[in-house]
Amino acid sequence: MHEVQAKSLLSRWNSMNVYRGCTHGCIYCDSRSACYQFSHRFEDIEVKVNAPDLLEQVLRSRREKCLINSGSMSDPYQPLEEELQLTRRCLELLWQYGFGAGVLTKSDLVLRDIDLLHAIHERAGAVVQLTLTCADDRLSGIIEPNVVPSSRRYEVLKAFQARHIPTVVWMDPILPFLTDNEKNVRTLLEWCADAGVYGIVTFGIGMTLREGSREYYYRALNRHFPGLARQYVEKYGDLYEVMSPQKEQLAKMVHEICEKYGIRDDPDTVLNFTHTLPERTQQLTLFDL
Numbered sequence: 001m002h003e004v005q006a007k008s009l010l011s012r013w014n015s016m017n018v019y020r021g022c023t024h025g026c027i028y029c030d031s032r033s034a035c036y037q038f039s040h041r042f043e044d045i046e047v048k049v050n051a052p053d054l055l056e057q058v059l060r061s062r063r064e065k066c067l068i069n070s071g072s073m074s075d076p077y078q079p080l081e082e083e084l085q086l087t088r089r090c091l092e093l094l095w096q097y098g099f100g101a102g103v104l105t106k107s108d109l110v111l112r113d114i115d116l117l118h119a120i121h122e123r124a125g126a127v128v129q130l131t132l133t134c135a136d137d138r139l140s141g142i143i144e145p146n147v148v149p150s151s152r153r154y155e156v157l158k159a160f161q162a163r164h165i166p167t168v169v170w171m172d173p174i175l176p177f178l179t180d181n182e183k184n185v186r187t188l189l190e191w192c193a194d195a196g197v198y199g200i201v202t203f204g205i206g207m208t209l210r211e212g213s214r215e216y217y218y219r220a221l222n223r224h225f226p227g228l229a230r231q232y233v234e235k236y237g238d239l240y241e242v243m244s245p246q247k248e249q250l251a252k253m254v255h256e257i258c259e260k261y262g263i264r265d266d267p268d269t270v271l272n273f274t275h276t277l278p279e280r281t282q283q284l285t286l287f288d289l
């Protein structure tokens with residue numbers, strides 16, 4: 001890791017990343033694409049040590065409360081967060097200033113902050129977002145090697161359910177010829193139903209590949225699934241959107257299961273939920289906070 005003093009923190013969509021780079025090692029990672037212009041190794045995490053100061057400046061000056069998300073480009077619960085606690089300090093500020101919080105992670109370290117997220121949810125609103133891509137722990141250990149498998153993330157979802165903190169699951173990406181099968185997708189959705197998630201995000205049934213991420217992905221495929229990278233090259237060439245050959249059948253199944261269990265799967269509805277304070281807080285914001 002290396003430390004930097006960041007110049008700014010919040011994007012115009014009210015999202016922040018206190019870390020840049022990631023050590024979870026997902027073989028399909030889009031954040032390592034060349035377009036993001038990393039000047040350091042992706043695993044050599046850039047730590048924005050002044051992130052809490054920058055966040056506090058913004059929170060102090062904002063008249064209107066909102067929900068601030070963390071985790072769009074880098075998981076806020078990197079292993080080094082256990083010691084550095086930068087994400088936690090930012091969450092404490094959100095609570096202190098009456099703002100809502102969203103976190104997107106694959107790590108069970110988020111459970112460390114369950115009391116804090118509960119307090120934020122009670123005061124303003126919180127939504128915890130977990131990524132689930134693969135119900136088979138052995139395969140999960142190959143495609144997301146340095147973070148807990150989805151079965152553990154399912155337990156994490158249930159822990160938040162028990163505290164009445166809403167959750168959303170990003171079922172994305174679904175990898176062609178690896179995880180794009182009915183059994184996998186159905187199991188993930190059954191976990192979502194059992195854990196009472198508000199909604200899921202799928203972005204179609206597939207993945208994206210571009211310069212930087214494609215080479216990394218194909219190297220991993222060559223190591224673990226000989227011949228599969230060639231299959232991708234033949235089928236998809238240089239396409240950015242790499243959709244599953246089963247995408248229609250699987251999308252239909254996803255929608256039917258979601259309807260059956262009352263899980264929202266309309267992307268606009270779910271993404272809006274992850275970016276908006278609950279109505280009760282919006283009313284409070286107008287009159288009290």
Ligand code: SF4
Nearest residue numbers: 022024025026029031
């Ligand atoms: S958790 Fe996200 S940022 Fe980290 S390696 Fe996986 S896909 Fe990339």
